Amino acid sequence: MLRIVWIVLGVLFGLAVLGFFAASIGLKSMKEMIINEVDLSKLEDGVYTGRFHKVRWTYEVEVTVENHKIVEIVTISKTDDEHSRRVSAGATEAIIANQSVQIDAVSGATVSTKAFQKAVENALTGTED
Amino acid sequence: MRTVPYTCSINALGTNISQRVYGINAEAAARQVNEQLLRLNYMWSPAISGNVVDGINITAGGPPVCVDKDTTEVLSRARQLGECTNGAFDVTIEPLIRTWQGFLSQGQTPGQQDLIQARSLVDFRDLCIGDCQVSLSRPGQGINLGGIAKGFAADMARKIYENHGIRYCLLNMGGHVLSFNTRPDGSDWKVGITNPFSCEDELVGYVEVASCSVVTSGQYRQPGHILDPGTGQPADSDVAGITIVTPRSVDGDALATAVIVLGMHKGLLLCRSLPDIDFLAVDTQGRVHVSAGLASRWRGVPGTSIQIHQ
Known part of the structure; x- marks a missing residue:
């Protein structure tokens, strides 16, 4: 198994209680950020580490690829933050299980999940954050 | 009648906006809506100097x-x-x-x-x-028009669909979903409502709607993005998430913001005092409150109980 490890000092800002504001700092570019599809057929089996950091969102993840499929995503974080943990857990399930909901549209956007997905993408493409 | 919708999406007003349009003039209508969305984006974006x-x-x-x-x-x-x-x-x-x-x-x-x-x-x-x-x-x-631009855009889109004789349509602006008429088979559109405590793919349920806007806002998914004008701090009330359902699209976004700032008691009182406003609110304890007009149109995920406000 090839293990690619980046030295990352993941500072998890924590979307904690007070003093966090999201109106425009980073938010606009976060919302417009595109999550790219990664071509898994080109990836060897292994555990890939990556992170995504923008202003106050930081996610560090370890992605396990086997037979060109993502089989596990583990969130590594230095600071235990409840909200981030909740987001990570839910987003992990969504990516692996590819839940589909039989509805026409969903009202309610999230930004934190994108940061997490970007961390996964960075892990698999070897992008330094 | 076309049963295959014309679909498209663009980035504008700070989000990805997609359309699903049914009707002979679907493509023309959708293109005009996109043009207008980009125009409003250019005029009202907080990030474009000189606009x-x-x-x-x-x-x-x-x-x-x-x-x-x-x-x-x-x-x-x-x-x-x-x-x-x-x-x-x-x-x-x-x-x-x-x-x-x-x-x-x-x-x-x-x-x-x-x-x-x-x-x-x-x-x-x-x-x-x-x-x-x-x-x-x-x-x-x-x-700053961030809290009302999408609502205005939805009303504008609705007029364009009407002018083009569009039969059925869904305009999805993320937090703001506009349903134009019903689904092609006559049934109501099903619009999911996100669970304010978890991530994107988890729903608390869905509402069945026709000819109205469904606008959802929450504290936890985008912490701090709603400021309380009274304190100057990020809103910190007992509202975890609020969904406003109304045919008056331009009011939807602003009311959702107001409810988060005001909290459950004053926020829901405000909603009930206004005509044509239905709501679904989730408080920070996880309890779901629904307006009487929405109760029959709501389908919760198994295990959710609701409190109905007359």
Whole structure:
């Protein structure tokens, strides 16, 4: 198994209680950020580490690829933050299980999940954050 | 009649906007909607210098500037919404946003004095609107249309669909979903509502709607993005998430913001005092509250119980 490890000092800002504001700092570019599809057929089996950091969102993840499929995503974080943990857990399930909901549209956007997905993408493409 | 919809999506107004349009003129209608969305985006984005909003803000405290009809209309409505929400929604919130931006970019948070200063500049009553002329009374004041632009865009899109004889349509702006008429088979559109405590793919349930907007906002998914004009701090009430369902799209976003600022008690009282407003609110304890008009149109995920407000 090839293990690619980046030295990352993941500072998890924590979307904690007070003093966090999201109106425009980073938010606009976060919302417009595109999550790219990664071509898994080109990836060897292994555990890939990556992170995504923008202003106050930081996610560090370890992605396990086997037979060109993502089989596990583990969130590594230095600071235990409840909200981030909740987001990570839910987003992990969504990516692996590819839940589909039989509805026409969903009202309610999230930004934190994108940061997490970007961390996964960075892990698999070897992008330094 | 086309049963295959014309679909497309663009990035505008800070989000990805997709359309699913049914009808002979579907493509023409969708293209016109996209054009208009991009136009509004250009005029009202807080990030484009020299645009309409910037023009109004940099002349605050000075003479009025001439603006277009749409800007006049959205600001008039914003002012009225400021009145009816008692300032919980305030389109002149820009000084507070700037203050937070400035400090956060240095890795700091504003102090009490900074917030008091900024708050003193926030007052929708200082927004003077004439015949296509707009001004702000005092230097340092500013408008931010982030909390109302999508609502206005939805109303505008609806008129374009009507003009093109569109039969059925769904316009998805993320937090704001506009349903135009029903699904092609006559049944109501199913619009999911996100669980405010978890991530994107988890729903608390869905509503069945036709010919109205479904607008959802929450505290936890985008923490701090709604500022309380009264305290200057990010809103910190007992509302985890709020969904407003209304045929008056332009009001939906502003009311959702107001409810988060006001909290469950005052927020829901406000909703119930206004005509044509239905709501679904999740409080920070996880309890789901639904307006009487929405109760029959709501399908919760198994295990959810709701409290119905008459």
